[in-house]
Amino acid sequence: MSSDPRAAGWALDPQLDRDTTAIGDMALCRVLLSKDANYPWLILVPRRRGAVEIIDLRASEQAQLMTEIADASIALKAVTGCDKLNVAAIGNVVAQLHVHVIARTRGDAAWPRPVWNAAPPRDYEAAARNQLTAALLQRLALTPI
């Protein structure tokens, strides 16, 4: 995946950087954990300069993105025991292509609505975030950044 010339010079969008903690790299995507403790919430960012839409990726990269969405989904569901996964590429505010993979639980801060603009963000306690990150790292084969 790293032979694509659009991998060179890729940099994470500053707002995504502010709102998340990076936990490692898949073959295509950087994996971020949202700082909002209301929902265990991963964000996958394909490391491809200029990609805004899924269809800006090559077909092989789109397939890889789906594989990585599935891997992240399986890990997040196993670690959290959530009732539902929400998977979304929205990007109306932050243009850089990114895919949300969110663990939803009946009765969570936004349930059953989608999470956006639904509840004020809540900070993690450091121990809880570290425990979640460690559990995810145990299930996902990530390259350290």
Add this chain to the structure above:
Amino acid sequence: MSSDPRAAGWALDPQLDRDTTAIGDMALCRVLLSKDANYPWLILVPRRRGAVEIIDLRASEQAQLMTEIADASIALKAVTGCDKLNVAAIGNVVAQLHVHVIARTRGDAAWPRPVWNAAPPRDYEAAARNQLTAALLQRLALTPI
């Protein structure tokens, strides 16, 4: 794609049926047009009995789903000239796996927020809906239902 035993006995969820007009079938998914005229809005429903999450599909079906999301995205963008595509599998209310592919335009009824719970739905005029459906059918190779 139709050899999967979970294709037999599949039926569209009644709420999805009420909220949309079916426009045809891709190899894996039924393609629906939302009745909400605020945004040109397709919904792809894999014809697989019992599928709730993307990860309930086999890996080959997940790859096919991504191909169909891309095909729908390209057609919807070409037909609408939208500013952004929103792609999402939420399913907190309707459990049957379905993927939204929504054409967003700066200044539309919800912009820049995601569309859910953002603006009251608006009915299409029949002529506008027929024109949109015809333009989509011209670009998507769909099997009539």
